[in-house]
Amino acid sequence: MAENLTIWQTMQAKGHSRREFLKFCSFAAALAGIGSAGFPRVLRAFEKEPRPPVIWLHFQECTCCSESFIRSSHPIVADVVFDYLSLDYTETLQAAAGFQAEQCMEDTMKKFAGKYILLVEGSIPLEDDGIYCTIAGKSAVDILRETAKNAAAVIAWGSCASNGCIQGAAPNPTGATPVHDILSQPVINVPGCPPIAEVMTAVVTHILVFGKIPELDSQGRPREFYSRRVHDTCYRRPTYDAGLFVESWDDENARKGYCLYKMGCRGPVTYNACAVTRWNEGTSYPIQSGHGCLGCSENGFWDNGPFYRHLASFPGFGIETTADTIGTVVGVAAAVGVTAHAITTNIRKRKLIAEEIQNSVPESGDVEGGEE
Amino acid sequence: MQNTTTSSYQRVYVWEFPVRLYHWVNAITVTILIVTGYVIGNPTTITYGNEAYQQYWFGTVRFLHFVSAFIFFFNFLVRIYWGFVGNKFAKWHNFIPLKKDQWREMVEILKVDILQTKMRGRISLGHNALAGLIYFLTFIVFLFQCITGFAMYSSMSSSPLPQLFNWVVPLMGGDFAVRQWHHMFMWFFIVFIIIHVYLVFYHDYVEGRGTTSSMVGGWKFTRKD
Numbered sequence: 001m002a003e004n005l006t007i008w009q010t011m012q013a014k015g016h017s018r019r020e021f022l023k024f025c026s027f028a029a030a031l032a033g034i035g036s037a038g039f040p041r042v043l044r045a046f047e048k049e050p051r052p053p054v055i056w057l058h059f060q061e062c063t064c065c066s067e068s069f070i071r072s073s074h075p076i077v078a079d080v081v082f083d084y085l086s087l088d089y090t091e092t093l094q095a096a097a098g099f100q101a102e103q104c105m106e107d108t109m110k111k112f113a114g115k116y117i118l119l120v121e122g123s124i125p126l127e128d129d130g131i132y133c134t135i136a137g138k139s140a141v142d143i144l145r146e147t148a149k150n151a152a153a154v155i156a157w158g159s160c161a162s163n164g165c166i167q168g169a170a171p172n173p174t175g176a177t178p179v180h181d182i183l184s185q186p187v188i189n190v191p192g193c194p195p196i197a198e199v200m201t202a203v204v205t206h207i208l209v210f211g212k213i214p215e216l217d218s219q220g221r222p223r224e225f226y227s228r229r230v231h232d233t234c235y236r237r238p239t240y241d242a243g244l245f246v247e248s249w250d251d252e253n254a255r256k257g258y259c260l261y262k263m264g265c266r267g268p269v270t271y272n273a274c275a276v277t278r279w280n281e282g283t284s285y286p287i288q289s290g291h292g293c294l295g296c297s298e299n300g301f302w303d304n305g306p307f308y309r310h311l312a313s314f315p316g317f318g319i320e321t322t323a324d325t326i327g328t329v330v331g332v333a334a335a336v337g338v339t340a341h342a343i344t345t346n347i348r349k350r351k352l353i354a355e356e357i358q359n360s361v362p363e364s365g366d367v368e369g370g371e372e
Numbered sequence: 373m374q375n376t377t378t379s380s381y382q383r384v385y386v387w388e389f390p391v392r393l394y395h396w397v398n399a400i401t402v403t404i405l406i407v408t409g410y411v412i413g414n415p416t417t418i419t420y421g422n423e424a425y426q427q428y429w430f431g432t433v434r435f436l437h438f439v440s441a442f443i444f445f446f447n448f449l450v451r452i453y454w455g456f457v458g459n460k461f462a463k464w465h466n467f468i469p470l471k472k473d474q475w476r477e478m479v480e481i482l483k484v485d486i487l488q489t490k491m492r493g494r495i496s497l498g499h500n501a502l503a504g505l506i507y508f509l510t511f512i513v514f515l516f517q518c519i520t521g522f523a524m525y526s527s528m529s530s531s532p533l534p535q536l537f538n539w540v541v542p543l544m545g546g547d548f549a550v551r552q553w554h555h556m557f558m559w560f561f562i563v564f565i566i567i568h569v570y571l572v573f574y575h576d577y578v579e580g581r582g583t584t585s586s587m588v589g590g591w592k593f594t595r596k597d
């Protein structure tokens with residue numbers, strides 16, 4: 001296992017200059033949203049604090065979170081994982097295998113109790129005693145509980161770990177459960193399928209620098225990155241306000257880059273930083289590429305379908321039926337009912353009116369003194 | 373049938389001014405909310421400028437929705453307040469059937485409305501028990517629509533009122549779900565209005581005591597005998 005060096009020490013060992021180190025520090029600071037006033041703090045953390053050991057668990061997932069992470073835009077930032085964090089256990093990237101690997105995890109947990117960061121990728125199946133995901137003979141839920149017990153911080157990477165994602169979609173056969181529903185300690189949710197690489201590194205950087213978890217919103221997500229909707233930062237927003245919409249994928253409006261609201265864009269209901277940081281070294285993000293947002297960082301986004309329509313299907317009525325279809329049917333039924341009622345009422349009314357006229361005859365003076 | 377010479381009627385002041393004002397402000401804002409809400413959910417592309425910055429109609433529709441929403445909300449609060457301080461026809465207990473009499477009246481009204489039987493005996497001068505209960509349900513839907521509406525609004529506004537509702541979003545499972553529910557309940561209002569307006573006219577006829585105009589002038593009429 002790697003000795004517990006500081007980031008500065010590791011960089012020196014790799015032959016980086018002080019200047020490169022400082023550049024790295026300022027980049028990391030900017031990424032984590034730390035202003036120049038906080039820079040000395042970043043420097044101190046990276047220079048003096050030993051690198052926190054990291055255990056990165058993989059449960060029911062597709063590894064897209066890891067794939068995203070290693071594609072952080074800045075080359076040095078990408079190195080955070082491999083070099084500057086002490087990644088003690090991660091199934092997909094570690095060299096060790098089998099007993100050796102498990103031993104490595106045990107050691108970290110013992111030696112750095114209360115100090116290591118636990119990163120969890122993937123959801124945890126709870127159905128049938130959690131047998132749907134086992135590693136080294138232990139179920140995912142047991143591994144999670146055991147490793148989380150002495151972790152300094154727990155980060156749930158991606159939608160799987162923070163809201164169940166596709167494994168948790170109806171009918172959720174494995175009982176896929178997000179991390180925060182299992183652990184009692186605070187969990188940093190970094191949803192997205194996958195989350196944005198820069199956001200992931202920034203969250204880790206924040207913990208490195210401040211030694212505590214970033215400010216979270218009511219759903220456990222770092223406020224810095226999840227407090228605004230994609231819609232509020234989308235560059236197509238002016239066309240939304242102007243009422244200029246793409247009506248079909250191949251129309252003129254699509255070519256002009258109008259708003260994808262009517263094509264089912266989930267930007268208005270999705271909290272993420274895509275439109276700000278963008279993806280692949282800031283190249284683009286779904287809407288910029290002409291495809292609506294799928295809302296991949298939102299709870300249950302797989303069940304909020306169909307993706308290419310604004311309204312969801314009405315539960316129990318097949319995919320083509322929306323609340324508007326049902327509403328129209330009920331509305332028309334009400335109108336028809338009321339009309340039919342009005343017709344029968346008016347037929348009966350004639351008899352009543354006739355009676356009333358008859359009865360009011362005495363008033364008119366024609367049959368004075370009749371029955372009375 | 374013999375002695376139904378013209379009965380003499382007495383005027384009764386049923387709906388005080390705040391109730392009437394509430395009713396029409398409510399009717400107008402709800403209508404605007406339905407129309408603008410429907411457009412927000414199902415917009416069509418309307419082009420009248422050359423560039424996006426030259427037009428803002430969709431933003432205006434949303435603005436109208438939000439302005440009406442605020443008026444609707446405070447108007448609703450006024451009505452709740454009036455349910456405690458208003459006259460006996462406006463009091464809250466008209467809306468909740470806690471008494472046996474109210475249940476009996478409901479059965480009677482159902483017969484009159486659906487089976488179209490002749491009205492026997494007298495029904496309440498204010499809201500009849502069934503109408504009261506239905507209005508109570510609509511009040512709950514008003515509340516629901518305000519809660520979901522302000523919950524959505526909390527992410528686009530930093531003013532304190534909407535922020536009071538942001539707990540709703542995680543509770544309902546995200547903004548998408550909130551929006552779907554909010555959209556769905558628009559149809560409740562549409563169906564309510566169709567039936568409500570019709571029933572007002574129908575009861576005007578079967579009761580013959582000025583139901584429709586009562587919401588304008590405040591008076592209903594009751595037989596003296």
Ligand code: HEM
Nearest residue numbers: 402405406409410412413441517518521522524525555558
């Ligand atoms: C009678 C009451 C109301 C009706 C019928 C109504 C109807 C609707 C409908 C149909 C939508 C479109 C949903 C969609 O995207 O499919 C909508 C959107 C919305 N409504 Fe309402 N609404 C009502 C009251 C309110 C209230 C009280 C508020 C409180 C602020 C509110 C705030 C909103 C917001 C924020 C949106 C989303 C607008 C956007 O896309 O930016 N609504 N409403």
Ligand code: HEM
Nearest residue numbers: 398399402498499500503507510565568569572583584587
């Ligand atoms: C032209 C349309 C309308 C007419 C003529 C009308 C008429 C009336 C009348 C006469 C009453 C009193 C009924 C009674 O004696 O029990 C009433 C009550 C009521 N109406 Fe309407 N109405 C109209 C539209 C609406 C609309 C659009 C709404 C909104 C959804 C609405 C909501 C209510 C409510 C909530 C009450 C109970 C009033 C209370 O707070 O005591 N009405 N309406």
Ligand code: SF4
Nearest residue numbers: 231234259260265267
């Ligand atoms: S494309 Fe999507 S996110 Fe962008 S403005 Fe339109 S609805 Fe909003």
